[in-house]
Amino acid sequence: MIRSTFVRSVLCALLVPTLSCNLLDVNDNEDVSGRGARVFDPYQSSASGAIRLSLQQFNGCAILPNGSAVSKGTLNLPGYPDLCPDMAAADPTSARTAPTGTLRLLVGTRYFLNQLSLSEIVLNKHTSTTDFTDAVRWMKNESRFRNLDWGDLGKVSDTWTFSTGIEGFSQDAWTREVLFDNARWRRVTDDTFTVEILDADGETPRMTPVVYSRADFLGDSAFAGHSRLAWRLETVQAPQFPGDTAVHPLPVLTGQPASPPAFRTMVKMEMVGSANPFKSFEAPFIPGPALLKLTWSQLPDEPFLFPIELVTPEGVAPTCTNAEGQPVVCGFGVDPRFKFSTPSxxxxFYEPGESFRLFLDMRDGDGNQMLPDGVLPSGKDMLADKSNGLLYPTQATYFSLLERDSVPGYIVAGPLQNLKVRSDPQAKAPYWSADAESIGLVDELATLSAFPGVFSSTWTTRYTVDLPKDAEPGTYVALVKSHRYFLGERTAKTNAYFLQVGQAEPTTYPNAVGNCQLCHRGVLSLDNLRHGLGVDHVEACKTCHQRDSDLVSRFQQGIHQLHNASPRFTQNKADCTVCHLTRESAVRPSHNVCATCHPSVHGDEYFSTQFSAKGEPNRFGNCAQTCHAQTTPRGHILPEN
Structure with a gap:
């Protein structure tokens, strides 16, 4: 049963989820400015009115979130390839193999489309670093999207980013990405996406078609990690001066394999985050092979095909365990839980310098135990569909699908009152945090090539945390994040657990930023986006997205960049009070944060800082302490205190 708060919030989201939305119930605690509701999760997986459906295609084949290509099985689909990209290969764009994955939907279950990702990528086809004519020509004339209206396409950015995912290499690697946009097909706002389920013959309908519009989805921009028209130069050294377009390969280190530069050209159209879960459909009750056909109104004669298998609950192995310890069919959703060893x-409360244990208890959305006590499945189990849907990152998700959200992990940090953004990576952090640890894989991408043995290993669910001897008293937070794909539903969940250190009296977050819930409401609340972390823990995000180096983008940069570039965020971009609750949190300008709105204020004056781990000045340094000490931005609306 969908709760009334869920209904009201979704109706509001349909009216455009912005601060100008006419909130229908002024007594709903989601309407309160500041931190918002302490507990609000309108999406409850199996208990919800419908299940979030994820559909992905890569180079003509349906792809599961674990990287497996979907086989058409016994379906007669002339338009669907017999061979699909080998997502385990170093270059899946050229290596093709017989697909083995199965996209299964549960009969009698209502689904709503929550993710649609359609992409085509070619590798090492366009190698010029100065002339992108051939890359653009491929997008317009040769790609799967060639029949779209490409008029007005232009280059919108040319940026360098530090690459952290090169496993087995100790040297720094960089990626240059040239983004294109503003093609006429990108500016269409009233296009539609029709979902149909057809019989095995590919013609006989099994359901009434459901029509989605672009306005039914929250995110589709490149800055949010979704749609992107791009040319990329990957795995190289940093440029040596502004305007340097030469390719500087990484040196080959002793005992390590060579990692040559890669040239990637892509067209990716992705929409994520349904604003209208009521626009749903029911998987037909006839089990067996079927076809899900998605027709985009901008490509009406070129539907995207997804072979599916409709299964009954009896056809799903009972691989979870209920409260009585009996085997049961797993439910939807994921709920990672932590238990703590008792303070000595x-x-x-724990004393500074004390060590304690964390015990991971992985549950589905119905509270069933997903895994044998003490053991997490291997990456190999994940690809073989033997992990109850738990997802780990692979080379395919990182480098081919360009998705960076699938890393499960945990971190302990505190005390809460000190969780403030750090400007200078050379200064002592205002709070303590343990090193963020991946759950399931030792080293994020230690998967198929560099460490094949690791990929076959199972993992413990018991972790030890060593508090520093000078740990400041207060409340600390343990965050645990997991990702899952199960029977068509892709979901992520991060839970926060609290522990006391040095004192029994609780402390709280600084309450310096908030208001997220005024836009992120109902099915679009933060509980249901990205990592699934609720709005009341937004100040804990920095514990993972805070670095001891200037090389990697930090939370304060990413959050400004994402919202400033979003057409959904229609507020005055100069009104800092929308998100900042205190003046102090809004008057720490830095080169990179300000550049999210003002990219050319200083031109190339600080070019070298983006390639220095801890430069002087560093690109996240507090400019208000130097040049802007007496002139905080006059065009911005700041909190009064």
Missing amino acids: NGKG
Whole structure:
């Protein structure tokens, strides 16, 4: 049963989820400015009115979130390839193999489209670093999207980013990405996407078609990691001066394989985050092979095909365990839980310098235990569909599908009152945090090539945390994140658990930023986006997205960049009070944060800082302490205190 708060919030989202939305119930605690509701999760997987459906295609084949290509099985689909990209290969764009994956939907279950990702990528086809004519010509004339209206396409950015995912290499690697946009097909706002389920013959309908519009989805921009028209130069050294377009290969280190530069050209159309879960459909009750056909109104004669298998609950193995310890069919959703070892002093809090244990208890959305006690499945199990849907990152998700959200992990940090953004990576952090640890894989991408043995290993669910001897007293947070794909539903969940250190009295977050819930409401609340972390823990995001180096983008940069570039965020971009609750949190300008709105204010004056781990000045340094000390931005609306 969908709760009334869910209904009201979704109706509001349909009216455009912005601060100007006419909130229908002024007593709903989601309407309160500041931190918002302490507990609000309108999406409850199996208990919801419908299940989020994820559909992905890569180079003509349906792809599962674990990287497996979907086989058409016994379906007679002339338009669907017999061979699909080998997502385990170093270059899946050229290596093709017989697909083995199965996209299964549960009969009698209502689904709503929550992710649609359609992409085509070619590798090492366009190698010029100065003339992108051939890359653009491929997008317009040769790609799967050639029949779209490409008029007015132009280059919108040319940026360098530090590459952190090169496993087995200790040297720094960089990626140059040239983004294109503003093609006429990108500016269409009233196009539609029709979902149909057809019989095995590919013609007989099994359901009434459901029509989605672009306005039914929250995110589709490149800055949010979704749609992108791009040319990329990957795995190279940094440029040596502004305007340097030469390719500087990484040196080959002793005992390590060579990693040559890669040239990637892509067209990716992706929409994520349904604003209208009521626009749903029911998987037909006839089990067996079927076809899901998606027709885009801008390509009416070129539908995207997804072979599916309709299964009954009896056809799904009972691989979860209920409260009585009996095997049961797993439910939808994911709910990672932490249990703590008992503090040694008997006072209910840990002492500075004490070590304690965390015990991971992985549950589905119905509370069933997903895994044998003490063991997490291997990456090999994940690809073989033997992980109950738990997802780990692979080379395919990182480098081919360009998705960076699938890393499960945990971190402990605190005390809460000190969780403030750090400007200078050379300064002591205002709070303590353990190193963020991946759950399931030792080293994020230690998967198929560099460490094949690791990919076959199972993992513990018991972790040790060593508190520093000078740990400041207060409340600390343990965050645990997991990702899952199960029977068509792709979901992520991050849970926060609290522990006391040095004292029994609780402390709280700084309450310096907030208001997220005024836009992110109902099915679009933060509980249901990205990592699934609720709005009341937004100040804990920095514990993972805070670096000791200037090389990697930090939270304060990414959050400004994402919202400033989003057409959905229609507020005055100079009104800092929308998100900042205190003046102090809004008057720490830095080169990179300000550049999210003002990219050319200083031109190339600070070019070298983006390639220095801890430069002087560093690109996240507090400019208000130097040049802007007396002139905080006059065109911005700041909190009064």
